[in-house]
Amino acid sequence: MRKKNLEENASVQTRKKRRKGNAIAWLFNTPYIIYSVVFLFIPLGWAIWLALTDWNLMTPEYEFVGFKNFMDLFRDTKVQAAFWNAFHYLVPIVILSFIFGLGIALLVSHLPKKLKGIAAVMFFIPYLISGVSSAVLVKHLLSYNSMINVFLRDAFDININWLQSDAAFWVLIAEIIWKLSGYYALFILAGIASIPEDVYEAADLDGCVGMKKTILITLPMITPTITSVIVLAAGVSFQIFAEPLLLTGGGPNMSTTTWLLEIYRTSFVSFRAGYGAAMAIVNAVQTFVVIQLVTWLMNKLNKRFGW
Numbered sequence: 001m002r003k004k005n006l007e008e009n010a011s012v013q014t015r016k017k018r019r020k021g022n023a024i025a026w027l028f029n030t031p032y033i034i035y036s037v038v039f040l041f042i043p044l045g046w047a048i049w050l051a052l053t054d055w056n057l058m059t060p061e062y063e064f065v066g067f068k069n070f071m072d073l074f075r076d077t078k079v080q081a082a083f084w085n086a087f088h089y090l091v092p093i094v095i096l097s098f099i100f101g102l103g104i105a106l107l108v109s110h111l112p113k114k115l116k117g118i119a120a121v122m123f124f125i126p127y128l129i130s131g132v133s134s135a136v137l138v139k140h141l142l143s144y145n146s147m148i149n150v151f152l153r154d155a156f157d158i159n160i161n162w163l164q165s166d167a168a169f170w171v172l173i174a175e176i177i178w179k180l181s182g183y184y185a186l187f188i189l190a191g192i193a194s195i196p197e198d199v200y201e202a203a204d205l206d207g208c209v210g211m212k213k214t215i216l217i218t219l220p221m222i223t224p225t226i227t228s229v230i231v232l233a234a235g236v237s238f239q240i241f242a243e244p245l246l247l248t249g250g251g252p253n254m255s256t257t258t259w260l261l262e263i264y265r266t267s268f269v270s271f272r273a274g275y276g277a278a279m280a281i282v283n284a285v286q287t288f289v290v291i292q293l294v295t296w297l298m299n300k301l302n303k304r305f306g307w
Contacts, residue, residue: 051277058271069278079279081254082262086286089173089258090237094294096177097233098226101184106214108185109192120189123182131179131242138175139163139247168248169256175243180236184229191225192218220305227298234294238287259283 051069055062073079108119126134141148142162152158162171195218203209203217219226241260244250250257263283267276 047277047280050274051281053274055273056271057267057273062274065274069275070282072275073278073282078254078257078262079282081250081257082259082279082283083286085255085257086238086259086290088169089240090234090290092173093176093180093237094230094233096173097180097184097236098229100177100181101188101229104181104185105188105192106218108189120182120186123185125182126179127183129179132246134175134179135243135246138171142171163248164252166252166255168252172240172243172247172256175247176236176240180233184233187225187229188222191222195221223298223302223305224307227295227302230298231291231295234291235287238283238290259286 052064052066053062054065054069104123108116108123111119140146143149149160149162152160160167162168199217199221200213203213208216238259240258241264244256244258244261245264248256250261259279260283263276263279266279267273
């Protein structure tokens with residue numbers, strides 16, 4: 001009997017400690033919960049409601065239109081262009097960001113320790129430059145009377161209309177990659193630094209050197225880091241705004257338009273806030289589905305290498 005009472009008391013004490021631990025955990029998570037409610041769930045609920053109306057951002061009166069805004073999206077050529085352009089941006093941004101980020105990380109990792117920090121910061125600086133500033137700089141460099149175009153016309157009799165031709169898309173890609181590569185290189189550099197030196201020493205003894213070592217040793221050892229880089233780069237593809245707004249306006253023929261650009265124009269230029277909210281929700285759904293798919297594929301790759 002006494003043993004049973006002791007067991008019951010121990011069970012009660014364990015439950016009390018568990019409840020106390022849960023209470024402390026909820027207490028420490030309270031700021032994040034409040035932040036999520038105020039800046040995520042309330043705006044999300046408001047956006048969903050707004051997408052079911054025809055509010056124009058100015059008048060207090062608006063009409064409930066149900067799913068009309070969502071139905072209109074399927075017939076909107078600008079929305080269709082933004083939808084497919086997201087995938088158009090996705091592939092080169094993900095591939096080139098990873099390739100250049102990996103190249104920078106490998107370059108910095110082979111520098112002397114005293115220079116690694118300085119080099120990493122130098123490559124990171126473009127990421128800190130605002131999209132507006134970099135877009136204005138690119139627009140100046142590629143203007144008709146810029147040094148580049150004057151040189152091409154005088155030396156090779158070539159006149160390229162960079163921002164009103166098919167080259168416009170690749171100009172935007174180049175600017176985005178320039179900004180992101182150094183940032184992602186820091187992730188990859190941290191992953192490379194975490195690889196034990198004895199792994200490389202064993203590879204050297206087996207004759208695995210140069211590019212072979214990178215492919216067979218380095219990349220498999222940092223696949224979780226690569227996953228983070230690729231998922232982040234994929235997310236960027238659906239959030240491009242400043243570059244097409246300032247450089248191309250979405251042209252030519254909507255080949256560079258993006259979700260955020262069309263949402264901005266619809267909501268704050270055409271004052272169709274309800275329709276713009278519907279566009280934002282579809283953009284969020286597309287982003288979520290693609291990110292989940294990319295994450296699933298990368299997790300498959302991680303499992304293959306034992307992560």
